[in-house]
Amino acid sequence: MTYRIPDSLIAEQNAAGAAALADDYSALGRQLERRGLDIEAITTKVVDFAVAVPTWGVGTGGTRFARFPGPGEPRGVFDKLEDCATIHQLTRATPTCSPHFPWDKVRDTGELAERAKALGIGFDAVNSNTFQDQPGQPLSYKFGSLTHASKAVRDQAVAHNIECIAIGEKLGSKALTVWIGDGSNFPGQSNLNRVFDWYMESLAQIYASLPRDWRVFLEHKLNEPAFYSTVIADWGTSLMAAEALGPQAFCLVDLGHHAPNVNIEQIVSRLIRVGRLAGFHFNDSKYGDDDLDAGSIDPFRLFRVFNELVDAAERGAPGFDPAYMLDQSHNVTDPIESLMDSAIEVQRAYAQALAVDRAALADAQEASDVMLGRRLLKAGFVTDVSPILAEARRRGGGAIDPLATYRASGYRTRKAEERPAAAGSSSGIV
């Protein structure tokens, strides 16, 4: 039997914080009421909000320079599931995980599904991996995968994606996320037009294998590992591909996969408008695809993204059903602590966006009252919605203070004893 945080510990910790929370929650309720907002309506929406944890995120990440593993790291997907379940147990915000193949491939997928079910965890989008070679793989992806000049390599990459769909069906997943590292490092290395033809040929085969109730998420990225051109570099290319493929294809927005200073919330707005927003890979960055914890560098940007999402939900935008996932690399923190904090920060941005007086904002915009519009939007951002987030967790049986409860449990120390260090634990970031 492996260690799980006892619910009695959560209850004990919560008892110590319950009176302060009740006090803060009612004060915030009165504050919001003065703005014509109902705190209970916001709390209900936060309770219903969920963001998926990537299975690769619970291991320590690294940079291209080094990886510094921490104690008690998961040794395989079954350990990863246990950590994902712990994150959900404390935050009540992450009921699903997003697996990655072949990293999470096991002999018996049924056993994986059973274990997840026993832990109370479901599966979000499955992720394929053709950006690195696996032991025993016949053909290399060094010069590309779905867009490689060799048809044999493209066929191998297509077959891998189709296998991911088959595994995902057994896990109860409903989406495949495709990100490729394909591109070129130097002008002249490849034909910018021809590689897109190959991408479309390959994706059409994958698309044809999708079950009717599945979606395929196309993830674009400006650069890296290809440093001159990336085949699916931006949302425009992604949208071209999705529209050509058909109604089950959507564009995934990873917050770190854009040029510096790009207005990501406007991209989100445009993708919603054409009914092609797949959802998100949340993370934060200072310079590029830094994969830092969501909301840690620019929480106002995260809020602005959620402002567009709440606007779309409230106007009933057709086909609006985004999938929310975290996609981060934890190099210097305990990954469980980072993922709990990130899930809460994503929830926070959502609650702040719900705390905007949208009727007044629309009136200010109608009247071209620039200052008032700006202030009304900012009023949502500066609202301390922490009591709403804590109350949503408490009602779901989670921890009022997940970090304090996690540390009090000694979970990491227990896992360090249960999981002797294994060399070469798979983790990576897409």
Ligand SMILES: [Mn+2]
């Ligand atoms: Mn990503």
